[in-house]
Amino acid sequence: SQTIHQWPATLVQPVGSPLSLECTVEGTSNPNLYWYRQAAGRGLQLLFYSVGIGQISSEVPQNLSASRPQDRQFILSSKKLLLSDSGFYLCAWEKGVGAEAFFGQGTRLTVV
Amino acid sequence: AQSVSQHNHHVILSEAASLELGCNYSYGGTVNLFWYVQYPGQHLQLLLKYFSGDPLVKGIKGFEAEFIKSKFSFNLRKPSVQWSDTAEYFCAVNLDGNNRLAFGKGNQVVVIP
Numbered sequence: 194s195q196t197i198h199q200w201p202a203t204l205v206q207p208v209g210s211p212l213s214l215e216c217t218v219e220g221t222s223n224p225n226l227y228w229y230r231q232a233a234g235r236g237l238q239l240l241f242y243s244v245g246i247g248q249i250s251s252e253v254p255q256n257l258s259a260s261r262p263q264d265r266q267f268i269l270s271s272k273k274l275l276l277s278d279s280g281f282y283l284c285a286w287e288k289g290v291g292a293e294a295f296f297g298q299g300t301r302l303t304v305v
Numbered sequence: 306a307q308s309v310s311q312h313n314h315h316v317i318l319s320e321a322a323s324l325e326l327g328c329n330y331s332y333g334g335t336v337n338l339f340w341y342v343q344y345p346g347q348h349l350q351l352l353l354k355y356f357s358g359d360p361l362v363k364g365i366k367g368f369e370a371e372f373i374k375s376k377f378s379f380n381l382r383k384p385s386v387q388w389s390d391t392a393e394y395f396c397a398v399n400l401d402g403n404n405r406l407a408f409g410k411g412n413q414v415v416v417i418p
Contacts, residue, residue: 290399
C-alpha cells in the first residue's frame with residue numbers, strides 16, 4: 194500500500210535560519226507531488242507542485258523553494274526564514290489528473 | 306487568475322438540517338472536481354469527485370455534489386446532517402491535462418446535537 198511520510202511534525206526556528214522539510218512517498222512510482230500551506234480561513238494555498246524529478250512549478254513568489262531530487266522525495270526549503278513563513282505545511286501526492294490526493298500529517302512551523 | 310471560491314466559511318446548523326456548500330471555479334476548460342473533508346485531528350480525505358459522466362455524484366457518508374457546467378459550480382449537499390459531520394470541507398479543482406490541484410478556502414461546518 195502507498196504511504197506518505199512528512200517530517201518533522203513540529204518545528205520552531207529563529208528568523209533568518211534555514212529550513213528543510215522533507216516528504217517521501219512509498220508504494221508508488223512517478224507520483225505528482227504537492228506542497229500546500231494551510232491557514233485558518235484561507236484554506237490550502239498551493240505553493241509548489243512537481244510532475245517528475247527536477248520538475249518544479251511554483252505558484253506564488255515567496256521566500257520558499259522546493260526540490261525533487263528523487264522520484265518519491267519532495268523537499269521544501271528556505272535559506273532565511275521570515276516570521277511570515279510560520280504556518281502549517283502539508284505535502285500531498287496523487288497518481289494523475291483526476292486521481293485522489295493523499296496528504297501527509299503536516300508540519301507546524303513556528304518562526305520566532 | 307484561475308481560482309476556486311467557497312463562501313460562508315463558517316456554517317453552524319443543527320442535526321437533521323440540510324447542508325449545502327457552494328463551490329465555484331474560474332477555469333474555462335474541462336475540469337476535474339473534488340470535495341475533501343478534514344475531521345478534527347485527522348488528515349484530509351476524499352469525499353467525492355467528478356471528472357466525467359453523470360453530473361450528480363454520490364460520495365461517502367450520504368454526501369452528493371452536482372456539477373453545473375454553465376454555472377462553473379460543484380456544490381456539495383447532504384439532506385440530513387449528523388453531529389459527526391462536523392469538519393472542514395474543501396473544494397478542489399484541476400484543469401484536465403494539468404497537474405495543478407487547487408483548493409478553495411474551505412467551509413468550517415459545526416453540527417450541533
